[in-house]
Amino acid sequence: MVARQFAWEAPLADAITEKILDRWFSASPAYAKYTLRSAIRRMGSYPASANLEVLVEALGREELRGTALESIGKLHDPTLLPALEQLLANPGDSEWLDAVEAVTNYMSDEAAEVLLAVATGAGSLEARSACLAGLAAIRDFQDARSHFATRRASRQTRDGAITDLVGMLEDENAEVRIQAIRALATFESVESIPRLIRMLPDADEVTAKALRETLDRLNGIAPEEEQ
Structure with missing residues (x-):
């Protein structure tokens, strides 16, 4: 009920999220896990309410790790990359592939460096393939962004030149x-x-x-x- 309430009452949502974390995050009683996940999930959609320390700690708790990875993958905060890299050092974790996806979602050079380092030290073909797939996705995204940025600049140059020529x-x-x-x-x-x-x-x-x-x-x- 609390989770449903703070999901819909936007003006109060930040305060309610903070109250939930203050009350239940440390003790993490079983009955509050759903509400905690909702609070952590909300951080991914509302960066202003994100508590990075909570997200890092949640990565170390199996019952909250998946939700934390989901939010981190949306926030793209570079200060969280070291925590993700540390998690990726243990390919046996159940959410390991989710961690690869979270890093990939950064679509940045820093994220690519993390995936490359993990792929280099990966002990299994599956782990290496997952990292390489993430690297390929980042490369394709950056190539597309560069292409359209160049095209936009070219279009702006062309439009400016044509305006001048029509005046002539x-x-x-x-x-x-x-x-x-x-x-x-x-x-x-x-x-x-x-x-x-x-x-x-x-x-x-x-x-x-x-x-x-x-x-x-x-x-x-x-x-x-x-x-």
Whole structure:
């Protein structure tokens, strides 16, 4: 009943969590285990309420270890990695694979170093394979993050350049206008097609030629699919 109450009353949840831990964590009576697990599980969803000392101690208690690992895997607090590494030194523990998953969920270089160290010293193929799978997941995540960060930066650079080029279409110097038109083709700026078409009726012969060449090129580009 207490666990259900503090799960729903958000403004009081932190205080209730603290009360639960103060009252039952040290003694850990059997009837309070479910409530304790609920309090520890809540730490993973609400970092502000997380008591790192409690989480580390919970790792050493079999009845709370799984729940603590679940929360630690969500918090990604680097100060908890040494405790996880210590737990991973004993592959025979029932929640060993859960500990590997918790470390993997950090998706950081520090977590990768922990898994690599454990894999190097692993005494079984199963343990080594679990660590290597975690390393592969971290690598794939970081590669994807790097790819999209690079793509976002490239998109921002492109959009800024196109904005400048569209502004140059109004330049008094014909050569500047022509080079801007050609550059829009280089950037494959299909979004500029309506603007270029509107320029055709009033364009001189040289500018009109550049406009037609650019429009022909842009019209041949397939619309970019939403990513």
